[in-house]
Amino acid sequence: MIDPGKLVTESVEPPCDGVRRVRLFGAIVFGIAFGFLLQKGGVGKYNVLVGQLLLQDFTVLKVMLSAILVGMAGVFVLHHFAKANLHIIPTRIAPQGIGGLLFGAGFALIAYCPGTGAAALGQGSWDVLFGMAGLVAGSYLFAEMSGWLDESIGKWGDKGKVLLSDLVPIPRSVFVSGFVILLLAVLFSLDRLTDR
């Protein structure tokens, strides 16, 4: 299962008020940076997002894979030196498979996703407001059914916390390094094969 970094245990102690305030300030700074980056990357635009789903425009994939590549290399190093916790969401095959498909179908209709929608709102793409209203309604609909869902679909295919590196008998550091190289190769090929 998950082995925390050399010194980090599963979670840190609950923060006091001062720490909470600094963290909220961090949320503002990091949030602004996130929205700024998304907009500059063009992934707040209707045609770029739908273009990805139509396989005409590969900007979304390029942004995501670059983020994963850089994030992965750094976060695992930080984790190794006990500077960061991992935050693993348990693998639950049915809810994640079905949820992912529903999400994708919705993605094609609204054209923005929850994060890029925020950036789209900032740039004045007002059509995102309909989608955002839908996101709020859909969240409530889920909450309405959550008691039942938790007891049924939510439990199907529950595998607990699993990393891809747990599925093969090689050290995690080797796996991460190999994965980073693989992502580089995919990005390089994407760059060669696509116009944008």
Add this chain to the structure above:
Amino acid sequence: MKWLPIALMEGQTSLLSALDFGVEALDYGGCARSPYLVGAGIGLLSWLTFSLADKTIGASSFYATIAGFCGRIFARKHTDSLAYFQSNPPRIDWGFVFVLSSISGGFLAAWTGGEIRDEWLHPMWVDRFGDSLPLRGGIGFAGGVLMAFGARLAGGCTSGHGISGTLQLNAGSWLTVACMFTGGIITAMLLYTVP
């Protein structure tokens, strides 16, 4: 519609030219900065949120929090009794402030780049579906409902699973993202081919 292998055999150098939907996403403007640079920036940002704030980048719970607040206004007892809101009581927390701030980040980027759109309908939408605002509103709202339901069922969105989960090699996140793009590609291609 030509299939990819045929297109590649015919010597087309780009994957893009393989499919034809009548509208071309590349005709409507794209990224102001290199997508690789922007992606690397987001990856770097995740180092900071992981190490300094002990948080991951995610967005979908923002909308669930708003749903909880709205529900409390209209039906407080009922909302508080729901399983999801019992384990995730709506409150202004780190993730909420993060997403709220990203709206102003999007504004700053568009403003500095001269890309403020101030429009209700995107030209690509108009070219495909016409200029009816109720149609766009209805489709957008329905999409939002599906998307939020899916995100909550899966436990995250294209940020929470798609970037934060996958970068940790989380098996469930890779599964979720694969399904997101499968569902998205199928639906989008139907949407842009069926008249």
